[in-house]
Amino acid sequence: MECGIIGLQGVGKTTLFTALTAHSVSVQVGSMKPNVGIAPIPDPRLAKITEFIVTQKVIPATLQVVDLPGVPSGGSNLNAVLAHIRNVDALCQVVKCFDDCDAASDIASMDSELIVADMVVVEGAIDKASRTAKHGDKEAQKRVDVLTRVNALLEEEKPSREGTWDESDRAILKSYGIMTSKPMLYVANVSEDDVNGETEHAKFVEKYAKENGGESITVCATLESEIAELEKDDQKEMLQSMGLSEPAVGPLARALNTLLGLSTFYTAGEKEVRAWPIPKGAPAPQAAGVIHSDIERGFIRAECYSVDDLFTLSSEKAIKEAGKLRSEGKNYTMQDGDVVNFLFNV
Numbered sequence: 001m002e003c004g005i006i007g008l009q010g011v012g013k014t015t016l017f018t019a020l021t022a023h024s025v026s027v028q029v030g031s032m033k034p035n036v037g038i039a040p041i042p043d044p045r046l047a048k049i050t051e052f053i054v055t056q057k058v059i060p061a062t063l064q065v066v067d068l069p070g071v072p073s074g075g076s077n078l079n080a081v082l083a084h085i086r087n088v089d090a091l092c093q094v095v096k097c098f099d100d101c102d103a104a105s106d107i108a109s110m111d112s113e114l115i116v117a118d119m120v121v122v123e124g125a126i127d128k129a130s131r132t133a134k135h136g137d138k139e140a141q142k143r144v145d146v147l148t149r150v151n152a153l154l155e156e157e158k159p160s161r162e163g164t165w166d167e168s169d170r171a172i173l174k175s176y177g178i179m180t181s182k183p184m185l186y187v188a189n190v191s192e193d194d195v196n197g198e199t200e201h202a203k204f205v206e207k208y209a210k211e212n213g214g215e216s217i218t219v220c221a222t223l224e225s226e227i228a229e230l231e232k233d234d235q236k237e238m239l240q241s242m243g244l245s246e247p248a249v250g251p252l253a254r255a256l257n258t259l260l261g262l263s264t265f266y267t268a269g270e271k272e273v274r275a276w277p278i279p280k281g282a283p284a285p286q287a288a289g290v291i292h293s294d295i296e297r298g299f300i301r302a303e304c305y306s307v308d309d310l311f312t313l314s315s316e317k318a319i320k321e322a323g324k325l326r327s328e329g330k331n332y333t334m335q336d337g338d339v340v341n342f343l344f345n346v
């Protein structure tokens with residue numbers, strides 16, 4: 001899963017990036033180049049599995065984050081900046097809710113910058129696809145149709161995510177990197193003395209996200225960045241003293257999972273215990289394919305049980321004895337929290 005961090009200038013994007021990636025990437029604050037890093041996604045269930053299954057390695061799911069230079073309000077060449085995140089799955093828009101700020105106006109200008117940037121892309125794309133479609137190319141005609149519908153929304157100053165799109169439409173939107181079609185997580189970046197987002201600005205971000213089909217979270221990026229530099233024990237202490245239960249990457253990843261409709265399954269053995277994100281409702285072979293295409297191709301069946309059964313029964317042996325180890329075929333719909341062993345033959 002990949003997400004792009006966007007927002008106006010100086011709202012705390014790079015600070016959030018350093019927190020999410022735990023300072024593993026050296027960044028230049030104020031640089032015009034994007035920063036790219038990987039954030040491991042904390043998962044309490046994954047940690048708990050290792051209390052029951054002894055393993056050599058624990059591999060969490062990860063989130064790739066791309067931190068962009070700030071968007072100057074009032075235009076300039078936004079498309080050059082956005083080129084770095086045309087392929088991401090979701091956007092995180094950081095909104096300044098500390099010091100002097102105006103969340104409502106900032107969101108409005110950022111969202112309208114994205115609409116304008118998409119219009120530039122869409123107009124060019126319609127011209128090009130129309131020329132191909134003229135020669136009777138059905139696939140090009142389909143692209144023209146989708147792009148024309150996008151354009152109609154943009155002209156009404158609406159993001160294209162407000163349209164109704166089927167799977168093939170979505171593939172087209174993604175191929176053109178239409179920014180306003182991507183799921184949007186609004187991040188209210190609050191000050192150290194408002195970590196729970198009680199100010200009118202933070203509240204506005206939450207309300208706006210709700211009303212516009214997005215998700216929102218509240219973080220204090222500077223604090224999160226400091227926390228990310230500490231050892232595990234000190235982290236806990238600092239979080240507690242600030243009245244926080246976990247680092248921001250937890251709620252951020254969960255909000256993105258909700259936006260993207262993802263769920264998680266696990267593989268667990270002596271060698272490694274690992275979390276795998278998949279689309280909700282994915283059939284077993286598709287989940288197998290996330291691990292390796294061979295396992296999908298040669299899929300025989302999935303032996304699985306629920307993490308909750310492991311937590312109550314304490315061992316795979318006990319799960320088996322209780323008759324809770326299931327053998328599922330290729331039509332099985334994966335459930336969130338399944339622990340799976342795929343049997344395959346290639």
Ligand SMILES: Nc1nc2c(ncn2[C@@H]2O[C@H](COP(=O)(O)OP(=O)(O)OP(=O)(O)O)[C@@H](O)[C@H]2O)c(=O)[nH]1
Nearest residue numbers: 009010011012013014015070098190191220221222
């Ligand atoms: N009080 C407070 N200050 C913050 C917070 N987050 C960021 N800042 C400050 O805001 C300034 C800008 O932070 P950056 O993370 O560089 O912002 P940015 O959005 O990456 O900026 P550009 O890339 O230049 O657009 C820095 O001085 C940060 O210390 C926060 O949560 N609280």
Ligand SMILES: [Mg+2]
Nearest residue numbers: 013014030069
């Ligand atoms: Mg920055």
